[in-house]
Amino acid sequence: MTNTPKWLPDGLSIDPESLDGGTVVESIHGFSRARHAVGHIVRVFADVTPPRPDPRVEVVARVMASRCGSDAWEVWAADARAALAALDAMGADQ
Helix, strand or coil, X not given: CCEEEECCCCHHXXXXXXXXXXXXXXXXXXXXXXXXXXXXXXXXXXXCCCCCCCHHHHHHHHHHHHHCCCCCHHHHHHHHHHHHHHHHHCCCCC
16 A cells, blocks of 8 residues: 655644544644644545456456447446446445
Protein backbone atom coordinates (compact mmCIF):
# COMPACT_ATOMS: atom_id res chain seq x y z
CA MET A 1 0.00 0.00 0.00
CA THR A 2 1.38 3.39 -0.94
CA ASN A 3 0.53 6.63 0.81
CA THR A 4 0.96 9.78 -1.24
CA PRO A 5 0.33 13.29 0.06
CA LYS A 6 -2.91 14.86 -1.11
CA TRP A 7 -3.36 18.57 -0.57
CA LEU A 8 -6.88 19.38 0.49
CA PRO A 9 -8.69 22.70 -0.02
CA ASP A 10 -8.08 25.12 2.83
CA GLY A 11 -5.57 22.79 4.48
CA LEU A 12 -5.40 24.95 7.59
CA SER A 13 -9.06 24.39 8.40
CA ILE A 14 -9.27 20.57 8.29
CA ASP A 15 -10.97 19.31 11.42
CA PRO A 16 -9.13 16.21 12.76
CA GLU A 17 -12.47 14.89 14.04
CA SER A 18 -13.81 14.78 10.48
CA LEU A 19 -11.07 12.33 9.45
CA ASP A 20 -10.63 8.65 10.20
CA GLY A 21 -8.58 8.60 13.39
CA GLY A 22 -5.89 6.41 11.83
CA THR A 23 -5.26 8.73 8.90
CA VAL A 24 -1.69 10.02 8.77
CA VAL A 25 -1.56 13.80 8.75
CA GLU A 26 1.08 16.50 8.83
CA SER A 27 0.43 19.39 11.16
CA ILE A 28 2.54 22.40 12.06
CA HIS A 29 4.04 20.21 14.81
CA GLY A 30 5.01 17.24 12.58
CA PHE A 31 3.47 13.95 11.52
CA SER A 32 0.90 12.05 13.54
CA ARG A 33 -2.35 10.15 13.29
CA ALA A 34 -5.40 12.39 12.89
CA ARG A 35 -6.67 11.42 16.35
CA HIS A 36 -3.44 12.81 17.87
CA ALA A 37 -2.99 15.88 15.65
CA VAL A 38 -2.05 19.07 17.43
CA GLY A 39 -2.45 22.37 15.62
CA HIS A 40 -3.53 23.06 12.06
CA ILE A 41 -3.38 20.11 9.67
CA VAL A 42 -1.51 21.14 6.54
CA ARG A 43 -1.46 17.83 4.67
CA VAL A 44 -3.39 14.55 4.71
CA PHE A 45 -1.85 11.36 3.42
CA ALA A 46 -4.54 9.54 1.44
CA ASP A 47 -4.38 5.91 0.42
CA VAL A 48 -3.88 5.92 -3.33
CA THR A 49 -3.48 2.20 -3.86
CA PRO A 50 -4.95 1.62 -7.31
CA PRO A 51 -7.99 -0.61 -7.26
CA ARG A 52 -7.48 -4.13 -8.51
CA PRO A 53 -9.16 -4.79 -11.84
CA ASP A 54 -12.39 -6.75 -11.50
CA PRO A 55 -11.94 -10.03 -13.41
CA ARG A 56 -15.73 -10.28 -13.82
CA VAL A 57 -15.74 -7.26 -16.14
CA GLU A 58 -14.00 -9.11 -18.96
CA VAL A 59 -16.30 -12.14 -18.60
CA VAL A 60 -19.48 -10.06 -18.73
CA ALA A 61 -18.12 -7.87 -21.54
CA ARG A 62 -17.23 -10.95 -23.61
CA VAL A 63 -20.75 -12.32 -23.18
CA MET A 64 -22.28 -8.97 -24.17
CA ALA A 65 -20.00 -8.72 -27.23
CA SER A 66 -20.76 -12.27 -28.30
CA ARG A 67 -24.49 -11.47 -28.36
CA CYS A 68 -23.71 -8.90 -31.04
CA GLY A 69 -21.42 -11.25 -32.95
CA SER A 70 -18.34 -9.27 -32.01
CA ASP A 71 -14.97 -10.19 -30.54
CA ALA A 72 -14.28 -6.62 -29.38
CA TRP A 73 -15.18 -7.13 -25.72
CA GLU A 74 -13.20 -4.01 -24.72
CA VAL A 75 -15.97 -1.90 -26.28
CA TRP A 76 -18.41 -3.43 -23.81
CA ALA A 77 -16.16 -3.13 -20.72
CA ALA A 78 -17.69 0.15 -19.47
CA ASP A 79 -21.22 -1.24 -19.73
CA ALA A 80 -20.15 -4.47 -18.02
CA ARG A 81 -18.48 -2.47 -15.20
CA ALA A 82 -21.65 -0.41 -14.73
CA ALA A 83 -23.88 -3.50 -14.67
CA LEU A 84 -21.64 -5.24 -12.13
CA ALA A 85 -21.49 -2.14 -9.93
CA ALA A 86 -25.31 -1.97 -9.93
CA LEU A 87 -25.58 -5.66 -9.05
CA ASP A 88 -22.99 -5.28 -6.29
CA ALA A 89 -24.84 -2.27 -4.88
CA MET A 90 -28.06 -4.24 -4.55
CA GLY A 91 -26.28 -7.26 -3.06
CA ALA A 92 -27.26 -9.54 -5.92
CA ASP A 93 -24.45 -12.02 -5.18
CA GLN A 94 -25.76 -12.86 -1.70
